[in-house]
Structures are given as structure tokens and as C-alpha cells.
Amino acid sequence: AQKITQTQPGMFVQEKEAVTLDCTYDTSDPSYGLFWYKQPSSGEMIFLIYQGSYDQQNATEGRYSLNFQKARKSANLVISASQLGDSAMYFCAMRRANTGGFKTIFGAGTRLFVKA
Amino acid sequence: SAVISQKPSRDICQRGTSLTIQCQVDSQVTMMFWYRQQPGQSLTLIATANQGSEATYESGFVIDKFPISRPNLTFSTLTVSNMSPEDSSIYLCSVLKTGTSYEQYFGPGTRLTVT
Numbered sequence A: 001a002q003k004i005t006q007t008q009p010g011m012f013v014q015e016k017e018a019v020t021l022d023c024t025y026d027t028s029d030p031s032y033g034l035f036w037y038k039q040p041s042s043g044e045m046i047f048l049i050y051q052g053s054y055d056q057q058n059a060t061e062g063r064y065s066l067n068f069q070k071a072r073k074s075a076n077l078v079i080s081a082s083q084l085g086d087s088a089m090y091f092c093a094m095r096r097a098n099t100g101g102f103k104t105i106f107g108a109g110t111r112l113f114v115k116a
Numbered sequence B: 001s002a003v004i005s006q007k008p009s010r011d012i013c014q015r016g017t018s019l020t021i022q023c024q025v026d027s028q029v030t031m032m033f034w035y036r037q038q039p040g041q042s043l044t045l046i047a048t049a050n051q052g053s054e055a056t057y058e059s060g061f062v063i064d065k066f067p068i069s070r071p072n073l074t075f076s077t078l079t080v081s082n083m084s085p086e087d088s089s090i091y092l093c094s095v096l097k098t099g100t101s102y103e104q105y106f107g108p109g110t111r112l113t114v115t
Helices: none
Strands: A003-005 A010-014 A019-021 A024-026 A032-039 A046-052 A064-069 A074-079 A088-096 A104-106 A110-115 B004-007 B010-013 B019-025 B031-037 B043-050 B068-072 B075-080 B089-096 B104-106 B110-114
Touching (some): A024 A074, A046 A074, A104 B043, B019 B089, B043 B068
Antiparallel strands (some): A003 A024
16 A cells, blocks of 8 residues: 655754755555645645656755655655745655556645744 | 636535535646645545546545536536534645646645534
8 A cells, every 4th residue: 555654743944954854655556756745824735846756866846856765765855945935834745657546645744844 | 737726715614514615727637636634634535536437536435425526627516515523624626737647736725614
């Protein structure tokens, strides 16, 4: 069965510093996608970054990068140069690429607090 | 990207009644999903709604409780039937952009409180 684990319920980071949010996953499928979403207090779900299981390079999107370690089944999100606006809930998610009806499952989330 | 709107944005309902949530997308999409997010929790998939076929429900969710309609490629409704306080949640509509396997977008959510 598929599973996403986020072991950090809350994280604090000083403004302008980098922070890593942990995510591990479990699947027996060879083809899958990994995602990170940001959910601010307003409640909207904002797509941040995507990593395909066959991608050779780690995904990057601006200040966001995904540290993909396939053998360890981890997909940590790195936010560089944290900003106050980064304070939010962050969800790691996984989707099987073609089977399972493209269903996405989400981890429990990590709440990030950025300190001024 | 896809712009998704949901109606209502929030509602307070009495136990035993039903509420229908509407989801409108600004472009045609094949795959639509309905999620529930209980207070302080993660997202749980209720069902997948593809146009022209019956919705596919996840374990723990049944059609009698959460009937879904998908009349066309830009619109879907989710009804929460015979509500109880345990149904108090945020309900989110989501779409997978046609032609990709990863561009998934979410609506703003409907915050439901059942008293």
C-alpha cells in the first residue's frame, strides 16, 4: 500500500535561513510522482514542486528544491532564504503515474513557522 | 494553470440536512477529485469523478452519503447527505490538468459546519 510520512509536525526557521522539511514514502510501483503543496492560513492549496520517479535530477522551482533520494524513498523539500510569507502548512504527496486512477495521497503535513 | 471556483465558500447546516457543493473549472478537464480536510488534518480523497462515468469512491466513503455528479468537463457537484457534526470539514474540489500527470490544482474549498 502507498504511504506518505511527514515526521515533523512543526518546524521553526529564522528568516533568510534555509529549512528542510522531511518526507518519506512507501510504494511498490516503479512509476510515481512526488509533490509538495503549501497551504497558508487562507486554506488554499498551492502547488510548489514535482519530482517524477524516473527523473535523474532533483527538481527545483525558484527557492524550492526537492532532495530526492530514491533508494531511501525520501523526498525532502528544501526552502532557501526563508521569508515570513513561507509560514504555512506544507504537505508532501504522492501519485502513481498511470495506475490507481491518478489518485494523490497526502502526508500529515508540517507546519512551518518563519521567525523575523 | 486551472482556475477553480467552489460554491458555497462556507455554510452552517443543521444535522440531518444535505448540502450540495458546486465546483466550476475555467477549462475542460478529464479528471476531477473531491477531498475532505478535517480541522487540523491532512487531505483525504473522497472520490474521483470523471465525465461520462460513475464516480469512484475511496474506502470509507459511499455514494449514498456523498453522491457526485459530473455532467460535463468543467463542472461537478458533491452532496453531503444526512449530515452529522462529524461531517464538519473543508471540502475541496481538485482537477488534474488534461495531458499531464502532475499538474493538479485545488479549489478554494467549502468550509462546512454541521450543528
